[in-house]
Amino acid sequence: MKLILSILFACSSLLLHAQHTLSGTITGKDGEPLVGADIYAPGLHKGTVTNIDGNYIFKNLPKGKVKIVFGYFGYISQSKTLDISEKETVLDITLEESVFKMDEIILSTPFHRLQSENVMKVDRKTVQQLQQTGALSLVQGISNISGVSQISTGSGIGKPVIRGLSGNRVLVYAQGVRLENQQFGSEHGLGLNDSGVESVEVIKGPASLLYGSDALGGVLYFNPEKYANENTTKAIVNQKYFTNTLGSNTSITLKSSAENVKFITSMAYNTHRDYKIPNGDRVTNSRFYEFDAKAALGFDFKNFTSDNRFNVNTLTVGLTDEIGNQSTNFIPQNPYQKIDNYIVSSHNHIYFNDSNIDFHFGYIANNRREFEEHHHEEEEHDHDHEEEEHKEEEEHADPSLQMKLKTFTYDVQYHLPTIGKFESIVGIQGLTQNNTNYGEELLIPDATVNDFGIFTTINTKWENHFLQGGIRFDTRNITTENHLVEHDGEHEHAFEPIDKSFNSFTASLGYKTTLFNNIETRLNLATGFRAPNLAELTSNGVHHGTNRFEQGNSELTNEQNYQLDLALEYHNKHIEIFANGFYNLIDNYIFLSPTGTMIDNVDVYTYVQDNSKLYGGEVGFHYHPHPLDWLHLESSFEMVIGKQNNGDYLPLIPAHQFNNTLRGEFNINKWLKNGYASLKLESIFSQNNVGLFETKTNGYQLLNVGIGGDFNISNTKFNLSFSINNALDKEYISHLSRLKSNGIYNIGRTAMMGLKFDIN
Template identity: 35%
Template sequence: MLRKLLLLLSLFLFVSLKAQVIIEVKDSSETTPLKNVQIFVVELDQILYTNSSGKALFSPGKISEYQLRISASGYEGKVITYKEGNLIKINLLQSHIDLHEVTLSGTTSQRQDQNPFHIESRKISELSLHAPINMGEILAKIPGVYQSSLGNGISKPVIRGMQGMRIVSLVNGLRIEGQQWGGDHGMGMAELGIGSVEVIKGPSSLLYGADALGGVIYYNDAPFASAKSYDIQLQSLFNSNTMGTVNRAILKTSGQKWRLMVAGSYANHADFKLPNKLFAKNSRFDESVLKAAFSFNAKRSVHHFRYTYNRTITGIPGHTHDSIVDFSSFQVPDQKRKYELPAQFFSNHYFSNENKWYFKNNELIALFGLTSNQLIEYDEKVTIPSLSMTLNNLLYTIKWSKKWGKHLKSVSGIQGMAQTNRNATNASDTLIPNSNTIDNGVFSTWIFEQSKWNFQGGVRYDIRSLNSLHSFNDNTSLARIYDGLNISIGSIYKSPNLLVKQAVSTGFRAPHLTELLSNGFHHGALRFEIGDINLKPERASQFDVTLEYSKEHLVFIFNPFVNYIQNYIYLQPIDSMVEGIKVFEYRQQNQVLFYGTDIGFHYHPHFAHKLHWESSFSFVNAYSGEDSSISLIPQPRLSNTLRLDLNIGKIVKFKDLALTHVFCLPQNNVAYNESQSFAYNLVDFSGTFEYVKKSRISLNVGVKNLLNQQYIDHLSRLKNISMYAPSRTFFISLQWLLNSVNN
């Protein structure tokens, strides 16, 4: 009897060990084991960490192969494929600089140096060294990306001179729609739970359909907790300029086959302070965010359910109905916090269900989503809104990936959206009519990789149906069909020290209802707008080159581009006023050429291993053969950051110091009736301390606009009322992290 029990126990242990795979990670010398290496198993949506021996246990299921993404601080990341065996040996090459994160926004998840289309991938933590106040400020740290803001509460991303409806935003693959045609409508996206952001610059219709003419912003949630563990994260941030606070809480827990995350945050800011010690009247805002995600994996599949609720109340600085505007009336001696009219109330709901099935050499992804955006604006009356619009969207994406051998892969699919816009009957004004929009697209792209070369090419066809449901501004109900065929071709050549990318891509954007039918006040944007029902779709063609030279301690990137747009739609200020508000007309240029470059430089000197010097220069310009009518072109920008990794101390560590200098050159290339902008300098400084024992406590303190520079950015919506940006700001951020990892 005892012999049988021992035999059964031995058999059980054999089966258990066989079902688990040991991952062993060492440095390139194969002698030093690496601790705390992160291993992300894509097909299981699972994170593992190596122990002090450089080992981690991995339990594969029924899937024929697994993709493992390996990353460790100070080492070059890797993506490997596991098919069989009980031991995986991985050696990581020491690297002082690794700019090639794995991107998710491309056709397939791959490192940046394996994708011919230039994608900027950044961790939110790296972009938040100096406590940015909104997501727009975070994105503006990326070369070629800027923000167009209306105070602190309303901010929109600008990519290579384009914004609004020409930029498509996604979170975990779900397209975000939020009345982005309005200059005074925010993004509806908060930092809570976001781990990284990727930016595709230029036309991206092949992947994301109509509208992605200027680029794509792709937000990725931070990973779940590692298997059989939990994470608790609490953070509080204080901003001296707005006397504002931000409080966040995140709970993550994971089993072997399931993962859960719940989070919440609340931000509250009073009117911001100006360099002249006055305050920007009605620039206050507060934001509440709730977030939840659940994921589980079956034998051959992974399933995600995600939900986010975002509610923002923001004042509208510079809003007026006066026929004669006194700019000084918008700068007041008292700082206030409680909202007063005029004010906007934004509510956003985002829900998505993503499902991935894995077969031999095949992968099927189906994503279904629902988004709802409600915008209510109260102007003069508390009981009657001046605007009240609800935008609902049903979205789907179905992608099939197929490996046709060792070197060839295809990704094909369909994608679409059904959108409804409805105005509340009790609103006093209507900016756009009730409408229905239906998008559908089909695409296919092929990837060939061999030795030092990588080629990608694809084609996509989109069709959009746009219908207004009633007459509007003396126009009968509108019914239009727009369609577009787009291509994308790119290649990579890679040698040990040189990376060369070149890509050609096209895109199209149908005119929006506000461009076709507007005829009235848009007080939040300080404009009276007149549309044109005869506008044609915009069509873009971009040529983009990336040259990257790298050595052990140095990386240099040169990324010039040319974007040729036909039928470019723009707002032209005319020499007319209505009740003290400037009149703008939507017009169309036959052809416009956007051109420019992003230059990046990262140096990690051998003689000072703790020092990092990151520098970037971004320049964009626009040329029209007809006249100088392209407005809101960003100022050329030079940014330098010095970061010193100290790590002094044992239990309490002085972790790092960071100094950033931004120099924006003057913008003299302006449109008719658009004013020029002066050059300005900004200096930010911060330091981080850490207490590490069973839990980790981080303290980040610093100052923004250290020199108290008086400046107005060329893209600021407050430029019309001559209002400066916020003055010197001190900040302090305290974060507590507790995790329990079951090795």
């Protein structure tokens, strides 16, 4: 560790040193110093903490306006925009206690405000909170956030759903760049691992103003792991074990920061066997394994910062549709997918005296391969022989379907000088994308996509009123190549070339205030759009992942929506009550519809459009009874209804859900900190409002329990967590499970044991 720090310090001496520092003391209202309080500059990607006396010092700040966030667990955070003009600035902070949660800075919205100051309601969860739920994957974890669910294919593939919208209508950001990985298919997972991820922010509703096309339904914004505090080195070792899938999740992270240079590197490896349903059977070929590696390198110059990150993720996952041969092997058999994702990003800031430029570049490469042919009819029962046999098969078998998608993205934003109380941003965003086929089968043709958008947004505040609005124009061009493909070995079918452009104006207006001194009110009006994707325009083949022959429709037009959101929050020292409602009109909603014909012995589906609407919301409360400071009761109800204008219901709409959680939080002397124990009852209602090719789904209840905390025993510090999901081993089928049509139950009782060491 000392050698690493010495190298970093030597490198930092070659850089331009900033001479500005910020220092002070952070205390509670009683004057007691807060030890270990966080001081973080989101634009600089750097932070520090207070010492035993509550003192802090923030070195090498750029000259000009810098946003600094002061936070401490159990206290209300404060955000300050400071004009750093002197070499040394002193600022003392007093924080007030809060029994509910720490106010967090929101990075997915343009002005990086605290949640309490944001005009948009954004849900934020740390990865540690998601891991405590015992979820097998990152998408499974975020489905515990109110208003978020998942379309699942077994335990290895999950597609996020926000208020009934999924697929390309939900935009995913990782490392600050939009993730492009053939997400048009319901059996295509995200290709993201929770290792190296700090938190996730969920924007529900149109976010096209901020992100352009494909943000019509909402945004999942995954914040990468923060760098270590200045002049510190830290190693993190995390191991989780899952009883149901005999699964293992291992990750190792090393991060170190000098004054001007910082880095992070992490690796993770996950394996899961076929998942077990309550009757004891395993769902054949629901197994998967995954390797993930991330690296980050940051620089701080005088008035320039740079955050550069790299991620490679390889996922091999079985495609299942039956309960057949029983096995505990983790190597998938045919049919299966192998997906390689590469993400390279560079996030940079240039600071001027009263303004700054934020520019972000990204490169995403996705290699998707689907293997369909069965080379071996009989499954070997010997584990070693079966694994060796499959590896040999994989080396020689060519994928039946292979698509390589390469995407370059850019995002440049200029934060103009503040005029009075008005902050404003102008910017451009866009991408260039190429899809190329290499397999023997084609589902979508070779194609090129070009996006370009220009926007402006303005924010102002007076007293307890916040107002934010903006307007944007986007254009998308899609060109494809002509392909002739053999069909049934006798004749050919064609992918006709297209050259189409789509464009749209989008806008949003949001207002936040406090009514009657204690009811936080957010009202947002927004319009978003989504251009048809390649699959919807051009598909012409059997999609084995969905067991359908899918036909595109080149006459499709933009989806355009208009949404009203109203969020109300009341809170005092002991109770928090919230109610979030939305009404979403979508013109030209695109969805798959059966034609009633068959090709290659599978049903033919085509893409059609109809004006539609979705409405619903989430309501709930969080009760903290006095004087039981350690006890929390949380309850929430969420619902979505989706209809076409002709009265038919939209497909893939999640069932209504009622959640109740009893949670205790406690500390015991010096050997247990941040301890917790929770009991959660999920009540999922019957889904009777179904689309034309769906069937109704019965309701069910699931009981989940969890316990854990940070331990300090004989000067050894570690985090221990234990959870049991579906503790009563309930037989159930989720309405959004793609295995529902085969009558296959979702996963049975699952226990997770997690152990994490932080080594400083």
